[in-house]
Amino acid sequence: MAITEERPPLELTSGDLPPLEVETLGVFHRPRATHGWASWFTTVDHKKIGIMYGFASFFFLLVGGFEAILIRTQLAVPGNKLLSADLYNQVFTMHGVTMVFLVVMPLAAAFANYLLPLQIGARDVAFPRMNALSLWVWLLGAIFFNTSWFLGGGADGGWFNYAPNSGVVFSPSHGIDFYAVGLLIMGIGSTVSAVNLTVTVLNMRAPGMTLMRMPVFTWMTFIVQVLLVFALPVITVALILLTADRMFGATFFDASAGGDPFLWEHLFWIFGHPEVYIMILPSFGIASEVIPTFSRKPIFGYPFMVGSGIAIGFMGWGVWAHHMFASGMGPISVLAFSLATMFIAVPTGVKILNWMATMYGGRIRFTTAMLFSVGLVAMFTIGGLSGVTHAFAPMDTQQTDTYYIVAHFHYVLFGGALFGLFSGMYFWWPKIFGYFLNEKLGKWHFWLMILGFNLTFGPMHILGLQGMMRRTYTYTEGQGFNGWNLVATIGAYLIAVSILVFMWNVIRSYRQHRANPVNPGPDPWDARSLEWMVPSPTPEHNFDEVPVVEDFDEFWHRKYGHDEQGRPVRIAATEDVVQKGDATDVHLPSPSYWPLVLAAGLPLIGYGLIFNLWWALPGAILLIAGIYGWVLEPSTDPSAGHGHDDDHHHDGDDGDAAALEEPSGDEADTASGDEAGEGAGVASADEPEPAMASASADAEDGGSK
Amino acid sequence: MPRNRKATVVALISTAAILLGFWLIIRTIGQPTGKPLNTLAPFGQQAQDIQNLTIPVFAVAGVIFVLVMVAVIWMVVRFRAPDDAVEGEHEPAQTHGNTPLEIGWTIVPAVILAVLAVLNVQTLLRLDDTGENPLEVTVAGQQWWWEYRYDLDGDQTPEIVTATQMVMPAGRDVTVKIQSNDVIHSFWIPSLNGKKDAVPGRTHELVFNSDNPGIYEGQCTEFCGLSHGVMRMQVKVLPPAEYDVWIREMTKAPAQPTSAAASRGEALFVGQCARCHEVNGLTPDSTPPFTYSDEPSPDYGVEVDSSLSSKNAPNLTNFMMRQTFAGNLLALWEGDAATAVVAVPGQVPGATPDKVNIKRWLRNPQDVKPMDAENNQGMPNLNLSEDQIDDLTEYLVTLGPSTRPAA
Ligand code: HEM
Numbered sequence A: 001m002a003i004t005e006e007r008p009p010l011e012l013t014s015g016d017l018p019p020l021e022v023e024t025l026g027v028f029h030r031p032r033a034t035h036g037w038a039s040w041f042t043t044v045d046h047k048k049i050g051i052m053y054g055f056a057s058f059f060f061l062l063v064g065g066f067e068a069i070l071i072r073t074q075l076a077v078p079g080n081k082l083l084s085a086d087l088y089n090q091v092f093t094m095h096g097v098t099m100v101f102l103v104v105m106p107l108a109a110a111f112a113n114y115l116l117p118l119q120i121g122a123r124d125v126a127f128p129r130m131n132a133l134s135l136w137v138w139l140l141g142a143i144f145f146n147t148s149w150f151l152g153g154g155a156d157g158g159w160f161n162y163a164p165n166s167g168v169v170f171s172p173s174h175g176i177d178f179y180a181v182g183l184l185i186m187g188i189g190s191t192v193s194a195v196n197l198t199v200t201v202l203n204m205r206a207p208g209m210t211l212m213r214m215p216v217f218t219w220m221t222f223i224v225q226v227l228l229v230f231a232l233p234v235i236t237v238a239l240i241l242l243t244a245d246r247m248f249g250a251t252f253f254d255a256s257a258g259g260d261p262f263l264w265e266h267l268f269w270i271f272g273h274p275e276v277y278i279m280i281l282p283s284f285g286i287a288s289e290v291i292p293t294f295s296r297k298p299i300f301g302y303p304f305m306v307g308s309g310i311a312i313g314f315m316g317w318g319v320w321a322h323h324m325f326a327s328g329m330g331p332i333s334v335l336a337f338s339l340a341t342m343f344i345a346v347p348t349g350v351k352i353l354n355w356m357a358t359m360y361g362g363r364i365r366f367t368t369a370m371l372f373s374v375g376l377v378a379m380f381t382i383g384g385l386s387g388v389t390h391a392f393a394p395m396d397t398q399q400t401d402t403y404y405i406v407a408h409f410h411y412v413l414f415g416g417a418l419f420g421l422f423s424g425m426y427f428w429w430p431k432i433f434g435y436f437l438n439e440k441l442g443k444w445h446f447w448l449m450i451l452g453f454n455l456t457f458g459p460m461h462i463l464g465l466q467g468m469m470r471r472t473y474t475y476t477e478g479q480g481f482n483g484w485n486l487v488a489t490i491g492a493y494l495i496a497v498s499i500l501v502f503m504w505n506v507i508r509s510y511r512q513h514r515a516n517p518v519n520p521g522p523d524p525w526d527a528r529s530l531e532w533m534v535p536s537p538t539p540e541h542n543f544d545e546v547p548v549v550e551d552f553d554e555f556w557h558r559k560y561g562h563d564e565q566g567r568p569v570r571i572a573a574t575e576d577v578v579q580k581g582d583a584t585d586v587h588l589p590s591p592s593y594w595p596l597v598l599a600a601g602l603p604l605i606g607y608g609l610i611f612n613l614w615w616a617l618p619g620a621i622l623l624i625a626g627i628y629g630w631v632l633e634p635s636t637d638p639s640a641g642h643g644h645d646d647d648h649h650h651d652g653d654d655g656d657a658a659a660l661e662e663p664s665g666d667e668a669d670t671a672s673g674d675e676a677g678e679g680a681g682v683a684s685a686d687e688p689e690p691a692m693a694s695a696s697a698d699a700e701d702g703g704s705k
Numbered sequence B: 001m002p003r004n005r006k007a008t009v010v011a012l013i014s015t016a017a018i019l020l021g022f023w024l025i026i027r028t029i030g031q032p033t034g035k036p037l038n039t040l041a042p043f044g045q046q047a048q049d050i051q052n053l054t055i056p057v058f059a060v061a062g063v064i065f066v067l068v069m070v071a072v073i074w075m076v077v078r079f080r081a082p083d084d085a086v087e088g089e090h091e092p093a094q095t096h097g098n099t100p101l102e103i104g105w106t107i108v109p110a111v112i113l114a115v116l117a118v119l120n121v122q123t124l125l126r127l128d129d130t131g132e133n134p135l136e137v138t139v140a141g142q143q144w145w146w147e148y149r150y151d152l153d154g155d156q157t158p159e160i161v162t163a164t165q166m167v168m169p170a171g172r173d174v175t176v177k178i179q180s181n182d183v184i185h186s187f188w189i190p191s192l193n194g195k196k197d198a199v200p201g202r203t204h205e206l207v208f209n210s211d212n213p214g215i216y217e218g219q220c221t222e223f224c225g226l227s228h229g230v231m232r233m234q235v236k237v238l239p240p241a242e243y244d245v246w247i248r249e250m251t252k253a254p255a256q257p258t259s260a261a262a263s264r265g266e267a268l269f270v271g272q273c274a275r276c277h278e279v280n281g282l283t284p285d286s287t288p289p290f291t292y293s294d295e296p297s298p299d300y301g302v303e304v305d306s307s308l309s310s311k312n313a314p315n316l317t318n319f320m321m322r323q324t325f326a327g328n329l330l331a332l333w334e335g336d337a338a339t340a341v342v343a344v345p346g347q348v349p350g351a352t353p354d355k356v357n358i359k360r361w362l363r364n365p366q367d368v369k370p371m372d373a374e375n376n377q378g379m380p381n382l383n384l385s386e387d388q389i390d391d392l393t394e395y396l397v398t399l400g401p402s403t404r405p406a407a
C-alpha cells in the first residue's frame, strides 16, 4: 500500500519561456502550432492522434452502419428488389471490411493511443512522429478504399475475399483492386503503430511500473500489438499475391495453372483468426477497467486476467482452420483444429467468470459506461457459447456460412467489441474532452442499442439453424425465413436510432458544457489507474511529474488504504494526490509536416497501380520527399530548446532517486530529453547521461517526446 | 424487500422467462415443414449423426447460458449501490482473487469440453466413413448451377449427365465427389449431411445415405459471385426400384420430335442453344448414343482458361426427367408432378409441363436470376421472338422418356 506522505513532494518548475528566435536548422523548421485547426495536421501528440482516430472511425461507423441498414432493408421481405445482386454483394463486402478495418480496429487504436501512455505514466509514445504517420496512412488508406464507390464500384468478394472468385476473370471491376491495395496501405499504418506501441509498453513505463502492475487495458492492448506485429505480415503476403494475380497476371490462386485457391484461404485465416482477437481484446481491457471502478473493487484475479489474455493471444494462432471445416482440407486437420478451437473457449470463459467475481460483493454504480460493460459480459457470453457450438466440426458443417455464423460473430464483435468501445467512450469522455456525456441520454442509448442488437442478431441464430445461407441477396417465399428477417430489420433500425441518440448526446452535452462549463475534475469516477491523476482534459504534457509506481491500481492506492477486513479507507483526499497540470516547462515533441506528406504518397501510388502507373509518380515523389524531410528536419524547434535544461538539471539537482535509478532513463527523456536523442547523430554536449534504453526511440524520432 | 430476496426473486423470474423462451423456440425449430433447409430435421444417416452431437452440445451450452445470465442478473440486483451510498460506509472488501477458485473454473470447463470432445471425435470419424460399395456421383459446381455425372460402368466416361436435381437410391451409401469448374462453391443438402466446398483443382468427398425417399433442398453456401444466393439444387432419394427406372430412362435417347412446332424448335435449338447446351446425339460433334464430351470445343474459352470459365451449360438430354430447372428456381412441371417422389415425373397422373416457366426463362433468363453473360457467367438473353419461344418450348418438352404425356 502506498503511503503518500513518503513521496517526495510535487515540485513544479515554471520556467520562463525564452523569446522566440526564428532560426532554421536543416531544410525546414518544424511547425509550431499547438492550437487551432492547423495543429491537428501536424500534431505528434498521442492524445490528439487518438482523438482523430476516434472521430474518423466513428465516421466510418456511420458509413458501415448505413451499409448495414441497406442490407437489412433488402432482406426485410422475401424477393425484395431494393438492391440488385451485384450492388448487394458490394454492400455486404464493404460493410464487413469497413466494420473490421475502418471501425473496430481504429476505434481500439484510438483508445490505445490516448490511454496507453497515460496508463503507464509516459509523456507520449516511443515514436511520436511514427504515431502520426500511422494515423495518416490508415486514414488516407481508408478514404482511398471508399473512393472505390465512385470509381467503378466497391469490392464484391466478401471480406474474406476467397480466390479465385476474387480474380479478374470473375470480378473484373476495380473493387477488389481497391480492397487489396487499400488493405495493404492500411496494413502499413497498423504495423507502424503496432511496433510503436509495443516499444512504448516495453520501454516507456514510469519508474516502478512493472509489467505486472500495468492496468489490464494496457495489457490487452499490448497483447494486441504483438498479435498485429505477427498477423499483419501474413495478410500482407496474401494481398501482394492477390495484387500480383490481378494486376500482373500471376497465377498464385489459379488451379488450372498450378496455383491453389487454398493458399489464399489459409493465409487469410492465419491472419483472420488472430484478427478477431485483435478486435476483441481491447474491449476486454476496457471492461476490465470499467467494472472494477464501478464495483469499487480491484479486478478479480489480475494474474488470471493477464494470463488468459496471453493464452488467448497464443492459442489464437492455432485455430485458424476452424473457418475451413467445410473446405475439404481432410479429416485429420479438421480434427486437430476442432479440438484446438474447443479449448480456446477455456481462457475466454475465465475472463467472463473473473468479471463476474469482480462484481460479486461490490457496490455497483450503474453508469452508462458500466451498463455497456455488463452488457458486454452478457452478450459476449452468448457469442462465446455459439462459438463453442461451431468448434465441433461436424456441427459446423451444418452451421458454417449460414446466418448462425453471422449471429455468432455479431455477438462477439458488436455485443463484445463495440459495446466495450462504447463503454470506454462514456468512461473516458470526461478525461478526454473535459465534460461528461449526459447519463440520461446515455442510458437511452444503451437500452435502445441492446434491445435493437438482440432483436437484430438473436433471430439470426434461428434463421441460420433453419438453413438461411449467408451472403445471399435475397430469399424466397416458402423457405421459412420471412418472419425473423423482418424482426431483424426492425432491430437494425432500432440500433440506428440508438446511434442517433448517442450523437445527439455528444452534441447536446458539448453545447451545455460550452454554455455552462463544469469541469469534471481529474477523477470523476473515483477510479484506479494513472490517467485519472491528471486534469481533465489531459494537459498536453500529460504528467507534471512522472509518477513513481508502487502498486497495481497505483492511483487508487494513493487515495485509499484498507482496514483489517480489507475495506477501503481514505488515506488522502483526491485533490491532494492528483496533479495540477500546470507545469509549463515540460518540453514536448515538436509537430511535423512529414508524416502527412509521406502518408499522402501511398494512396496516389495505389491509384497508379490500379489505373495508370503514371499516377504513381507524384505519389512516389511525395513518399520520398516525406522520408527525406523526416530525416532532415531538425529534431525539434530550435527556439524551444531551453526549458529542457532547466527541467533536466532540476531533476538531477533535486536528487530525485526515482529519476536516477529508473533503468531506462525514460523518465528523463520523456520529460525532457530532446537533445539527448538527436537521432541524426547530433551529439548533445549538454546532456549529462546517455539515455541508453531509449536510444532506439530517440534514434527514430529525434528524441522528441 | 431485503437485497438478497429481491435478487433471488428477479433471478427466478428471469430463469423462468429464459426457459419459456427456450421452450417456445425448441418446440418448432426441428420441424421440417415449410423450412426446406432446416439443419435440425435430419432425413439421412449423416445428418442424424450430426444431430446426435448437436443435441448434447446445445444442451450443455444452454445450461451454461442460463447459469451465466441468471448469475449476472442476480448480481446486478444484489450488488447495486444503494442510492444513499456514502463513501467510507459499507465499502466492499477489496478481494484481489482466489487462486484455487480460479484454477477450479479453468479446469471444470476444460473437463466438460474434454468429455464432449470424445463425442466430437467419434462423430467426425463416423462421417468420414465412405461405407461399402458406394454409388459414386460426381458433382461439379459452376456459376450458378450444379452438374451431376454418373459413371455407371466405371469406365471414366459418364453415362448420365444431368443438372440441378440429383437422384440417388434410398438405403445405399452414395459418395458425391465434389468439384468446381470455376470458383469455390459449397454443396449442401442439410437434410442429408453437412456441406463441403467445391474447390477448383480438387475433388472432395461427401457421403449420403438416406432411408427416406423424398426430395431434399440444397443451397450453395460458399460465396461464388453474383447469383450465389439463389444457387440452389435438390437431391431426390428414390426407392431402389424407382431408382433403377430412373437409370433406365436416363440412358435412353430422347425420341425425334414429331410435331412441326417441335421440329422448328429443334432447328432453333441447334442454331442458338447447342453452342452451350448439349443434347446427346443432337449436334454433329455428339453422335448418338451418349457420347457426351466435356472437352471444350477448340474455339471455346479463347480468352479465358476453360477450367476457370463457366461456359458449360446444363446437359438437356433428358430435361423433362427433372422436376426443376434454372438452378432450382423454377418448377418444370405443374402441380403434383413437380414434387412427386418418382423416377419419371411425366408419368404422374395429370402431369403437365410448366410451359409458362419455360417461356419465362427463354424470354429473359436474367429476369429469373442475375447473370453476367458478357463475362461468360450464365445464360445470355437471346432476344427470341415469341414464336421462337413457343417453338423451342414445344421442342424442350419432348426431351424425356417416350412415355411422356402428349405435349
Ligand atoms: C469462445 C471463443 C470463440 C470460439 C470457440 C469461436 C469459434 C468460431 C468458429 C469455429 C468460427 C467458424 C465458423 C464458421 O465459419 O463456420 C468462428 C467464426 C467467426 N468468429 Fe468466432 N469464436 C470465438 C470467439 C470469437 C471472437 C472473440 C471473435 C471476435 C471478436 C470472433 C469472431 C468471429 C468471426 C468474425 C467469424 C466469422 C468469420 C467469417 O466467416 O467471415 N469469434 N468462430
Ligand SMILES: [Cu+2]
Pocket (backbone or CB within 6 Å): A272, A273, A276, A319, A320, A322, A323
Ligand atoms: Cu476464428
Ligand SMILES: [Cu+2]
Pocket (backbone or CB within 6 Å): B184, B185, B186, B220, B221, B222, B223, B224, B225, B227, B228, B229, B231
Ligand atoms: Cu455460391
